[in-house]
Amino acid sequence: MRTITDIKEMQNYSKEQKRNRKIIAFVPTMGNLHAGHISLVKTAKRKCDILVVSLFVNPTQFGAGEDFDSYPRIFKEDIIKLEREGVDIIFYPSEKEMYENSKTSVYVDEYSSILCGISRPSHFRGVTTVVAKLFNIVKPDIVLFGEKDAQQAFIIRKMVKDLNFDITIETREIIRESNGLAMSSRNSYLTDIQRKQASHIYKSLIGAKDLIRNGERDIENIKNYICKIIKDSGIEKIEYIEIVDDNNFNLIDSINGSVRILIAIYVGKTRLIDNIKVDV
Amino acid sequence: MRTITDIKEMQNYSKEQKRNRKIIAFVPTMGNLHAGHISLVKTAKRKCDILVVSLFVNPTQFGAGEDFDSYPRIFKEDIIKLEREGVDIIFYPSEKEMYENSKTSVYVDEYSSILCGISRPSHFRGVTTVVAKLFNIVKPDIVLFGEKDAQQAFIIRKMVKDLNFDITIETREIIRESNGLAMSSRNSYLTDIQRKQASHIYKSLIGAKDLIRNGERDIENIKNYICKIIKDSGIEKIEYIEIVDDNNFNLIDSINGSVRILIAIYVGKTRLIDNIKVDV
Numbered sequence: 001m002r003t004i005t006d007i008k009e010m011q012n013y014s015k016e017q018k019r020n021r022k023i024i025a026f027v028p029t030m031g032n033l034h035a036g037h038i039s040l041v042k043t044a045k046r047k048c049d050i051l052v053v054s055l056f057v058n059p060t061q062f063g064a065g066e067d068f069d070s071y072p073r074i075f076k077e078d079i080i081k082l083e084r085e086g087v088d089i090i091f092y093p094s095e096k097e098m099y100e101n102s103k104t105s106v107y108v109d110e111y112s113s114i115l116c117g118i119s120r121p122s123h124f125r126g127v128t129t130v131v132a133k134l135f136n137i138v139k140p141d142i143v144l145f146g147e148k149d150a151q152q153a154f155i156i157r158k159m160v161k162d163l164n165f166d167i168t169i170e171t172r173e174i175i176r177e178s179n180g181l182a183m184s185s186r187n188s189y190l191t192d193i194q195r196k197q198a199s200h201i202y203k204s205l206i207g208a209k210d211l212i213r214n215g216e217r218d219i220e221n222i223k224n225y226i227c228k229i230i231k232d233s234g235i236e237k238i239e240y241i242e243i244v245d246d247n248n249f250n251l252i253d254s255i256n257g258s259v260r261i262l263i264a265i266y267v268g269k270t271r272l273i274d275n276i277k278v279d280v
Numbered sequence: 281m282r283t284i285t286d287i288k289e290m291q292n293y294s295k296e297q298k299r300n301r302k303i304i305a306f307v308p309t310m311g312n313l314h315a316g317h318i319s320l321v322k323t324a325k326r327k328c329d330i331l332v333v334s335l336f337v338n339p340t341q342f343g344a345g346e347d348f349d350s351y352p353r354i355f356k357e358d359i360i361k362l363e364r365e366g367v368d369i370i371f372y373p374s375e376k377e378m379y380e381n382s383k384t385s386v387y388v389d390e391y392s393s394i395l396c397g398i399s400r401p402s403h404f405r406g407v408t409t410v411v412a413k414l415f416n417i418v419k420p421d422i423v424l425f426g427e428k429d430a431q432q433a434f435i436i437r438k439m440v441k442d443l444n445f446d447i448t449i450e451t452r453e454i455i456r457e458s459n460g461l462a463m464s465s466r467n468s469y470l471t472d473i474q475r476k477q478a479s480h481i482y483k484s485l486i487g488a489k490d491l492i493r494n495g496e497r498d499i500e501n502i503k504n505y506i507c508k509i510i511k512d513s514g515i516e517k518i519e520y521i522e523i524v525d526d527n528n529f530n531l532i533d534s535i536n537g538s539v540r541i542l543i544a545i546y547v548g549k550t551r552l553i554d555n556i557k558v559d560v
Binding site (some may be wrong): 007011015018019023102103104105106107108109110111127129132135136137139158159162163164165168 | 408
């Protein structure tokens with residue numbers, strides 16, 4: 001396994017691999033790897049000749065007052081985990097090299113200002129911009145994202161289609177802790193009590209899925225059901241509970257076809273998101 | 281020579297060429313080719329194994345009330361000219377395939393809202409977005425742009441650097457008609473009298489260059505000198521006369537180092553731009 005920090009070196013490496021007809025898979029991460037990331041890495045490994053994982057805590061996707069400074073950075077531990085998975089290249093650039101005097105951004109309109117985009121208005125612009133940069137640097141054929149960030153995955157697919165990146169985007173289902181809590185780097189901020197409270201997010205989603213499977217079609221009834229379970233757990237701040245058409249991420253009036261329920265809440269000061277797909 | 285209209289077919293062609301270690305040069309155009317374009321094509325031809333020219337009148341870089349509908353489309357004549365130059369591939373996509381349901385844009389902040397960006401606020405967003413798309417479709421190693429659109433060339437270089445496109449951008453000097461008028465597709469809108477008036481744009485730039493070479497350093501004096509020559513020619517509407525540092529496109533207070541004088545005027549209803557570089 002080799003660690004590359006220089007953008008030009010990464011590009012030249014990938015260019016040479018592609019000339020040799022190698023398939024490059026890529027898993028972009030902000031480090032602090034958990035079982036969710038490792039699941040993506042394992043899947044990616046089976047699909048390629050060369051596996052690249054990036055470790056870069058991207059400043060432009062954090063808003064003012066968010067946890068950029070305190071975001072866990074344990075790159076040495078991350079590297080050990082990645083070596084174990086047979087990763088070929090770790091791309092680990094500096095913030096300076098990525099953003100010095102940068103004025104350019106990539107923006108996916110409409111989908112970046114709903115759901116998480118309401119409370120985090122600059123977040124998805126930061127995500128799409130850094131992902132476009134990483135695509136141009138790593139030159140992957142296949143890129144894997146986790147479904148926990150379902151809106152992010154949808155927006156990246158849209159960017160790839162709209163800007164004609166010649167890349168296949170694949171997503172993998174959420175990996176959960178034993179109590180159902182979706183794996184997240186931010187789970188490390190939680191106390192034991194908070195972790196127990198947070199486990200009710202998934203319980204509410206599973207319950208809602210059952211409700212729908214049993215015939216419930218009213219959006220408000222489903223949201224109220226979820227809201228009650230979450231509030232009863234002691235979680236006080238719900239940012240949103242929304243249901244979208246999973247094919248186009250439009251908010252829907254009634255359940256029909258493939259839908260996705262998405263939740264963002266705060267446990268204490270820690271913001272957590274989760275979602276579940278329901279096919280009707 | 282082969283004409284490709286399908287995005288995926290173009291990508292697959294370029295992918296295969298790159299696997300075979302071919303160097304791809306690319307000249308993006310909106311068609312209606314003149315000697316300026318052909319000069320770029322000839323230069324590009326010498327630098328590559330495979331030469332791709334795109335013909336696409338890009339709707340998103342025209343503002344409301346601009347000349348998108350009347351923009352000259354003479355693709356059959358263009359294709360004959362390109363075949364003569366040994367072009368390998370003409371990429372000629374439909375508007376529908378390029379933009380159907382597109383929500384994504386690429387924007388270079390600061391530099392897109394000055395000079396031409398003042399009267400054409402959405403123009404450069406349209407340019408950078410379509411150029412990013414074409415880069416991802418054609419996968420060029422080298423791309424050539426004309427210096428007549430100096431601000432465009434600067435912005436594209438900035439986009440390439442900021443988004444890490446692994447592409448070399450080269451520019452070539454303005455090709456002029458015998459009376460000095462910069463070659464432009466829009467010159468076809470001019471009457472004989474207007475064409476004579478428009479020839480004074482270049483005369484004013486040459487005169488200003490001489491002024492600077494003879495020691496003039498005051499920006500206002502230089503602008504007033506240009507303004508007088510243009511007004512005396514009978515041209516009534518000057519959009520801007522500006523002088524920037526050629527290295528960073530910042531407006532400057534005094535002449536120092538490499539500068540560029542840029543002009544936008546209207547002859548009748550036809551908007552024309554021109555510029556000249558002056559090294560002090």
